[in-house]
Amino acid sequence: MPGETAASRxxxxxxxxxxxxDASLHQCPRCGEDLHLRxxxxxxxxxxxxxxxxxLYIPANILPIMVTDQFGTSTDSTILGxxxxxxxxxxxxxxAVIFIASVMVPMGKLIALYYLCWSVGAGRPASPRQRTIMYxxxxxxxxxxxxxxxxxxxxxxxxxxxxxxxxxxxxxxVAFAGVVMVTMVAAESFDxxxxxxxxxxxxx
Amino acid sequence: MxxxxxANLVACPxxxxxxxxxxxxxxxxxxxxxxxxxxxxxxxxxxxKMQSYxxxxxxxxxxxCSFPFLSFESSGxxxxxxxxxxxxxxxxxxRPDLSFLVAAFIIFIPGAVLFLLLVLSxxxxxxxxxxxxxxxxxxxxHMQNWAMVEVFFIGVLVSLVKIGHMATVVMGISFxxxxxxxxxxxxxxxxxxxxxxxxxxxxLARLQHAR
Numbered sequence: 001m002p003g004e005t006a007a008s009r010x011x012x013x014x015x016x017x018x019x020x021x022d023a024s025l026h027q028c029p030r031c032g033e034d035l036h037l038r039x040x041x042x043x044x045x046x047x048x049x050x051x052x053x054x055x056l057y058i059p060a061n062i063l064p065i066m067v068t069d070q071f072g073t074s075t076d077s078t079i080l081g082x083x084x085x086x087x088x089x090x091x092x093x094x095x096a097v098i099f100i101a102s103v104m105v106p107m108g109k110l111i112a113l114y115y116l117c118w119s120v121g122a123g124r125p126a127s128p129r130q131r132t133i134m135y136x137x138x139x140x141x142x143x144x145x146x147x148x149x150x151x152x153x154x155x156x157x158x159x160x161x162x163x164x165x166x167x168x169x170x171x172x173x174v175a176f177a178g179v180v181m182v183t184m185v186a187a188e189s190f191d192x193x194x195x196x197x198x199x200x201x202x203x204x
Numbered sequence: 205m206x207x208x209x210x211a212n213l214v215a216c217p218x219x220x221x222x223x224x225x226x227x228x229x230x231x232x233x234x235x236x237x238x239x240x241x242x243x244x245x246x247x248x249x250x251x252x253k254m255q256s257y258x259x260x261x262x263x264x265x266x267x268x269c270s271f272p273f274l275s276f277e278s279s280g281x282x283x284x285x286x287x288x289x290x291x292x293x294x295x296x297x298x299r300p301d302l303s304f305l306v307a308a309f310i311i312f313i314p315g316a317v318l319f320l321l322l323v324l325s326x327x328x329x330x331x332x333x334x335x336x337x338x339x340x341x342x343x344x345x346h347m348q349n350w351a352m353v354e355v356f357f358i359g360v361l362v363s364l365v366k367i368g369h370m371a372t373v374v375m376g377i378s379f380x381x382x383x384x385x386x387x388x389x390x391x392x393x394x395x396x397x398x399x400x401x402x403x404x405x406x407x408l409a410r411l412q413h414a415r
Contacts, residue, residue: 003222005220005221011215015217016346017398017402018214020214020215031338031341032342091365129239132219132241133239143349143352144355146309146356146359147358149302149305150290150355150356150359151359151363153290153291153302154290155366155367156290157285157289157293158274165370188349192219192239195219196221197220
């Protein structure tokens, strides 16, 4: 039973407290948040943030994420370099975990959001349910790529044997944290309801 | 037509379809039939649970911050790490930006969320309404996305695996304290149901007004 949407009754749903209020109001009467029928300029904002994240993704992968200083000789390691090193050492399962968390998840999230923006922009009405699930997935895995940054923080604090073995944070860690945060905001500024608005236009 | 009973209406946040969720009982959960998005779950003991999880969680956070977290030993030299040091060391190594982010994501934001949940659930249980509860609740909802307690804990496990072969790593009291904190944090936030919470707050405000 496809029922009515809130928008069809000119009601705006507050994104923070879920209160339904007249769409002509600009503030939620219950919690005071900004009220919109749909998030404003959702596509443009999401795309702008995605481009920012993609640019940040370059230094995040090229620069060293951490520097290991062993007996005075320092070795830089990039994200991919770390994965390759683990494979060489024979720890395939750990290499897989790190590869998934720090390469596949952020890439997948970027690609998924780009695809969603493109599909909405191009007006493709196909399988809105699947695209909604895709969006929710991208939103859910958002903060999990921060694992890498935390690993650097922990190793820097823990491995601190002066003169023997010291681990230092690299510039890529900041860039990578930036990628994760910007994509989190990008996912938040995307409004999944516009996927369904197009579907309704087709149905009518 | 559910037009007379607009108070019980809710729009699916991800596809905007309207639902009447008035007649729900303890333990029931509502999801959108069109897109599958979670709508709400009714729990009569939500606030009592939220309060107890927050108290326990805050105690565990204090434990997590005050004792050795991990210690690392190689060739007879030992280094001990505490939780605040993860941020401190980054700061000392010339990365104040990263240090600030890590401290916020793993200590300050989750700690603040848990503290505010404790305050709010206590007010709710005592049936007291104050005007400041509205902005404070908004703050909690804005902050909760940025608490990365569970992500950090996975990070700890990954680091253990990464350096486990290089030297002896021993887990300290804080390791277990923080582990318990992350479980309690997830449970406390899990008790916070957007729709039920705001409806309850509405009701309290009305009660207070009538008095």
